[in-house]
Amino acid sequence: MEAKEWLAQFDDATPRNEVKTRLTDREYEALQLIKRTYELESDSRALRKVARNGLFGVSGGGYRVP
Numbered sequence: 001m002e003a004k005e006w007l008a009q010f011d012d013a014t015p016r017n018e019v020k021t022r023l024t025d026r027e028y029e030a031l032q033l034i035k036r037t038y039e040l041e042s043d044s045r046a047l048r049k050v051a052r053n054g055l056f057g058v059s060g061g062g063y064r065v066p
Helices: 003-006 018-020 025-039 042-054
Strands: none
Touching: 018 025, 018 042, 025 042
């Protein structure tokens, strides 16, 4: 099978939400709550906020989370 033929098999693939596929349903629902609460436009921004809060603390620890 040539590369072009091999790639053609993926043309009909439905795009996946990469964040949702890597989280449990419970984790994803919590992420959606954060997204709505802070009026964030994407799952990536919500994950960024969660990561920063987890890494630097809610009070900031000298780092302000935008």
